[in-house]
Amino acid sequence: MGLSLLDLHFVLLMGLLALARAWAPARYTLYVGLAGSMLLVGLASISTLGSIGLISLLYLYPAHRLWVRLRRGGSTRRARWFLGLSMAGLILMLVVFKIHRHFEAAFLGGLWLHNQILTWVGFSYFIFRAIQFLHIQSVTPIDEQRPWPLLYFMLFPPTLTSGPIQKFQDFREQAASPARLDGASVGEACYRITRGYFRKAVLAFGCDAIVKAMLSAETPRVYSSALVIIFLYLYFYFDFAGYSDVAIGFGSLMGVRVPENFRKPFLATSVTEFWRNWHITLVDWFRDNVYIPMGGMRAGRKEAAGLAFLIMVLCGFWHGLTLGFLAWGCWHGMLLATESLTGSRPMPPSRRQGWFYWGRVGWTNARVALGTLFFLPDPQSVSSVLSGFARW
Amino acid sequence: MVDGGRIEPLWGGHAGKLLRWSLMSAALFWMLVYRLSSAASAFPDFVYVHF
Numbered sequence: 001m002g003l004s005l006l007d008l009h010f011v012l013l014m015g016l017l018a019l020a021r022a023w024a025p026a027r028y029t030l031y032v033g034l035a036g037s038m039l040l041v042g043l044a045s046i047s048t049l050g051s052i053g054l055i056s057l058l059y060l061y062p063a064h065r066l067w068v069r070l071r072r073g074g075s076t077r078r079a080r081w082f083l084g085l086s087m088a089g090l091i092l093m094l095v096v097f098k099i100h101r102h103f104e105a106a107f108l109g110g111l112w113l114h115n116q117i118l119t120w121v122g123f124s125y126f127i128f129r130a131i132q133f134l135h136i137q138s139v140t141p142i143d144e145q146r147p148w149p150l151l152y153f154m155l156f157p158p159t160l161t162s163g164p165i166q167k168f169q170d171f172r173e174q175a176a177s178p179a180r181l182d183g184a185s186v187g188e189a190c191y192r193i194t195r196g197y198f199r200k201a202v203l204a205f206g207c208d209a210i211v212k213a214m215l216s217a218e219t220p221r222v223y224s225s226a227l228v229i230i231f232l233y234l235y236f237y238f239d240f241a242g243y244s245d246v247a248i249g250f251g252s253l254m255g256v257r258v259p260e261n262f263r264k265p266f267l268a269t270s271v272t273e274f275w276r277n278w279h280i281t282l283v284d285w286f287r288d289n290v291y292i293p294m295g296g297m298r299a300g301r302k303e304a305a306g307l308a309f310l311i312m313v314l315c316g317f318w319h320g321l322t323l324g325f326l327a328w329g330c331w332h333g334m335l336l337a338t339e340s341l342t343g344s345r346p347m348p349p350s351r352r353q354g355w356f357y358w359g360r361v362g363w364t365n366a367r368v369a370l371g372t373l374f375f376l377p378d379p380q381s382v383s384s385v386l387s388g389f390a391r392w
Numbered sequence: 393m394v395d396g397g398r399i400e401p402l403w404g405g406h407a408g409k410l411l412r413w414s415l416m417s418a419a420l421f422w423m424l425v426y427r428l429s430s431a432a433s434a435f436p437d438f439v440y441v442h443f
Contacts, residue, residue: 191412
């Protein structure tokens with residue numbers, strides 16, 4: 001059984017887990033949630049449970065305890081070095097994971113490790129959560145006496161595979177005293193779950209069918225190329241926003257408020273504003289863990305533009321180690337850097353009407369949608385779509 | 393439907409939500425029962441699930 005939101009087993013088990021968590025006595029709610037999460041993840045992918053569980057218990061938790069000890073001992077400098085090294089270790093794990101996932105690399109374990117890693121689910125999101133957990137300690141004092149809340153956070157099934165990337169400090173509070181389930185919250189959760197599945201299984205499915213039909217045209221023309229770009233863009237939105245809806249709905253049934261990932265991104269008046277409203281938790285993660293530590297808040301226009309470009313290239317590589325994703329990262333990095341250099345600002349709410357506003361919205365969407373072409377699996381499809389714009 | 397002396401909008405209020413939920417459920421039911429019952433149909437390989 002694979003851990004997929006479209007898997008009926010997953011839906012049923014999530015429902016049972018939510019019921020068990022709701023009926024459990026308040027003092028055991030964290031342990032019931034953890035035990036149920038371990039069971040669910042283990043049934044879906046035992047190697048995922050093993051890898052995430054072991055790294056959490058044998059790497060993250062000891063690193064956290066050592067950090068607390070170093071801080072209490074007053075050696076702040078050593079503690080910061082230690083924290084940096086711990087995070088570097090996680091980044092190294094992600095790089096190895098990505099390399100093995102995309103290439104049958106014959107080093108660091110060879111093919112055997114490659115095959116093992118391929119079966120891990122949601123590993124890159126786990127690394128994001130893990131880095132956030134280590135990094136937040138330098139900002140907010142965290143002192144976890146036992147590893148179970150951390151393990152529950154890392155294995156929380158609704159957000160395990162693809163986020164939204166929750167912050168440990170937010171999760172911890174809610175896991176300890178989850179919101180009570182009442183008629184209104186169950187109704188809202190069911191609505192979000194239904195909307196999520198509708199977006200994925202009906203709308204994204206429909207967009208995918210249109211894209212495939214247009215790509216199979218023997219002689220691509222302007223209209224077919226434009227339709228590919230528009231429906232590919234919509235496909236990504238419905239697919240991922242649908243997934244996020246399901247995660248938020250199931251999270252709510254588990255008594256945890258999972259953060260929103262999308263906030264009307266199609267109404268953005270600049271690419272910068274678009275990225276504040278599309279995959280919000282990933283952008284927040286890069287802001288908190290890369291942009292701010294690298295001095296982004298104090299940077300001038302040129303430095304901020306360079307950082308924005310670097311982050312989008314990293315984001316492209318995170319999607320996959322391919323030239324297409326690198327090109328996608330460079331494209332968005334260039335758009336963000338240009339806006340940073342020119343001081344372009346999103347339109348204020350009072351001016352959001354009329355043809356100029358809709359023109360900016362259209363121009364923003366057109367540039368973002370063009371970037372989705374790089375997600376097509378082969379360069380022939382990209383060149384075919386682009387060549388269509390030369391034929392009426 | 394009246395809410396605090398104000399007529400609740402059909403699409404944005406509670407009734408609208410129930411209506412949207414019913415329509416989405418019906419579409420999902422149709423998709424799962426009829427569309428995927430043919431052997432040739434399959435869901436696309438959703439990219440975000442497999443990160």
